[in-house]
Amino acid sequence: MWIFASGMFRSGSTLQFQLISALIERAGLGHRMPWTMPEDFADFAAEHDDKPELLVFKTHVCKHPMRERLRDGRALAIGAHRDLRDVAVSGATKAGVEPTPAYCKELMEGCMACARGWEGSPGILEQSYTLLTQDPKRACMQMAAHLEVPCEESLAESLALEFSMGQQRERIACAIQEGRMRKPTPDAKMLHMEDELLHPNHIDDGREGKWRGVLCEDAVGVIESIAGDWLLARGYELTSTKIEDFAA
DSSP: OOOEEEOOOOTTTHHHHHHHHHHHHHSSSEEEOOOGGGHHHHHHTTTTTTTTTTEEEEEOOHHHHHHHHHHTTTTEEEEEEHHHHHHHHHHHHHHTOOOOOHHHHHHHHHHHHHHHTTTTTTSSSEEHHHHHOHHHHHHHHHHHHHHTOOOHHHHHHHHHHHHHHHHHHHHHHHHHTOOEEESTTOOOSSOOOOOTTOOOOOOOOOOTTGGGGOOOOHHHHHHHHHHHHHHHHHTTOOOSSOOOGGGO
């Protein structure tokens, strides 16, 4: 069975991939898969579909072969959501660019396309970035229950410590020092750790609400005009009650 770590961009999906993989591997029920481009999943999956293990695959995008496997019970997914205004700030920081209205528009259109891809598919557990970063022990327990993988509270607590922000930074620093950062694909622009999928600059300060001191009013307006309904549905407040004000 496939297990998709399917969180939104810059919303804790890599942390989910690590935690899910650790839970499954330590239970002896399967293992993580190497990074593969979502558009190559169909060919990749054809080589592994018959294996009895739980196979953890990280992707932001839900391609048709993934959706098929969710619908016929050959897959489960665990996703993450975050205030998309913070996603814009985090994404721009990681890319080394300014979060201009134009940047935010392009990013939000991509984020919403990803979100629509997963809508309506069964077998998906969605977790908040707040839960993942502030109560990772509870997040682990939720993941284990969704996947029907054994997990004692002591293991969840241990994993929460093992994958804390400080430990992640240490993990990245060691990988850089030891030369373990590689290109995931020959034409990739960014390096990553092959086993953990962490990039050299993967970890920001993780602060929620950072967008309030970073984004200009126009950038916030663009984000809310594109993703306002999505934000409201997940409990995030908008700066304007009239989304249509930004539509132009």
